[in-house]
Amino acid sequence: MKLSVIILAAGQGKRMKSDLPKVLQPLAGRAVLAHVIARARELAATDIHVVYGHGGDTVRAAFPDADLDWALQAEQLGTGHAVMQAMPNVPDGHLVLVLLGDVPLVRKATLEKLVAATSDKAIGVVSVILEDPAGYGRIVRDAAGRVVRIVEQKDANTKERAIREINTGIMAMPASHLRRWLGALRNDNAQGEYYLTDVIGAAVRDGLGVAGIIAPNPVEGLGINDKVQLAEAEAALRKQKAEELMLAGVTVADPARLDVRGTVQAGRDVSLDINTVLIGKVTFGNRVKVGPNCVITDSELGDDVEVLANCVIEGARVDAACRVGPFARLRPGTHLHRAAHIGNFVEVKKTEVGAGSKANHLSYLGDAVIGAGVNVGAGTITCNYDGVNKSVTEIGDGAFIGSGTMLVAPVQVGANATIGAGSTITRPAPPDKLTLERSKQVTVEAWSRPTKKKPAPPK
Numbered sequence: 001m002k003l004s005v006i007i008l009a010a011g012q013g014k015r016m017k018s019d020l021p022k023v024l025q026p027l028a029g030r031a032v033l034a035h036v037i038a039r040a041r042e043l044a045a046t047d048i049h050v051v052y053g054h055g056g057d058t059v060r061a062a063f064p065d066a067d068l069d070w071a072l073q074a075e076q077l078g079t080g081h082a083v084m085q086a087m088p089n090v091p092d093g094h095l096v097l098v099l100l101g102d103v104p105l106v107r108k109a110t111l112e113k114l115v116a117a118t119s120d121k122a123i124g125v126v127s128v129i130l131e132d133p134a135g136y137g138r139i140v141r142d143a144a145g146r147v148v149r150i151v152e153q154k155d156a157n158t159k160e161r162a163i164r165e166i167n168t169g170i171m172a173m174p175a176s177h178l179r180r181w182l183g184a185l186r187n188d189n190a191q192g193e194y195y196l197t198d199v200i201g202a203a204v205r206d207g208l209g210v211a212g213i214i215a216p217n218p219v220e221g222l223g224i225n226d227k228v229q230l231a232e233a234e235a236a237l238r239k240q241k242a243e244e245l246m247l248a249g250v251t252v253a254d255p256a257r258l259d260v261r262g263t264v265q266a267g268r269d270v271s272l273d274i275n276t277v278l279i280g281k282v283t284f285g286n287r288v289k290v291g292p293n294c295v296i297t298d299s300e301l302g303d304d305v306e307v308l309a310n311c312v313i314e315g316a317r318v319d320a321a322c323r324v325g326p327f328a329r330l331r332p333g334t335h336l337h338r339a340a341h342i343g344n345f346v347e348v349k350k351t352e353v354g355a356g357s358k359a360n361h362l363s364y365l366g367d368a369v370i371g372a373g374v375n376v377g378a379g380t381i382t383c384n385y386d387g388v389n390k391s392v393t394e395i396g397d398g399a400f401i402g403s404g405t406m407l408v409a410p411v412q413v414g415a416n417a418t419i420g421a422g423s424t425i426t427r428p429a430p431p432d433k434l435t436l437e438r439s440k441q442v443t444v445e446a447w448s449r450p451t452k453k454k455p456a457p458p459k
Helices: 032-042 056-062 079-089 108-116 175-183 198-205 227-247
Strands: 003-009 047-052 068-072 095-100 122-129 138-141 147-151 165-174 209-214 258-266 276-284 295-297 312-314 341-344 347-349 358-361 364-366 368-370 381-383 393-395 406-408 411-413
Touching (some): 003 032, 095 175, 108 165, 122 198, 147 198, 147 209, 364 368, 406 411
Parallel strands (some): 003 095, 047 068, 368 393
Antiparallel strands (some): 095 165, 138 147
């Protein structure tokens, strides 16, 4: 049976106290709703329908994906009413999986189990067990342990409120049955809404079984309604990502201080020190070491790379045996070839740094092509921007750039050339030669340093 996913994302989220819609609040570097959509795609759904309402244009603009079908819920009249808005585009022969746009931590394995338990003769619902179930709808089972209905907190009696198994809102059922049950929903309840959960009772009355899938981890059912719950979800996701990496063989100094906001692929014997932040797609080779307080975004680090403390690496490729930092910044377009060294307070942008080349101190290298075995002295700057255009600096293999050098692009430094310290190079420097440029040093004998006038003594 083909799968259609309906994601309910129309809630306003007043408790967020934010101009940003609830489903667009940031979670691990992405919108909350983005996590739910990603999970739906992992299930290879035939179609994905997103029911939106508050902040509608903003929500749709955040997800320009062509494979999403959008359904507007102009009035928020309950979860059942929300599902009704998407059903006209769902074929009868499909299985419908209902996800919530503010419940982002449910695992793929749990949803696969739910879908597998659902058929023409049975529907399914995901639940979790909570120590404190206050505020949630309760799963009501009969004496044989079968799910017979779901009762909302406001409609529950004292006995029902004592139940600790709660509804996550995640359900699966055949589209043809669901369409019929939705048409029979009533809103004669404490909130005057059309509850999707009422289809459970309808299914039981029609003789269908109800599979209650209890998620192994309560965080899978965590709904995000305020900034406290958003922080709880962030912590839970951070822990989950750290555990996944550690189970894959990565050494993590402190899982509570590793923040993964994307996908990470790691080789063997990788180690991550405290306060490491990994954003986007990050790839580590074997034996990579990342020091404390580093942020790495959309980058590839080869075997035996060492990143020392307090480095920022974004959109860079770092080949094997390179060393970066401490306090270095690699910006997009940087490529460090094998065994290159970028040291403290060096910034590199859109630059090729050849094998074995070094820039160890206080330099800026932008829009440059640097050969192999080059030594770049402290305080060197490639002057690549004239206010309108950016130009390239080329440095040949084996060149030695003295400290405090300004390379005014476009300019070329030949292979094995030496640039004297303190030079401003504006024309090509030939290979194998010493090139320097210095103004005449002058001492002004008659000069004296200005002094402050002493204040007059008080009268």
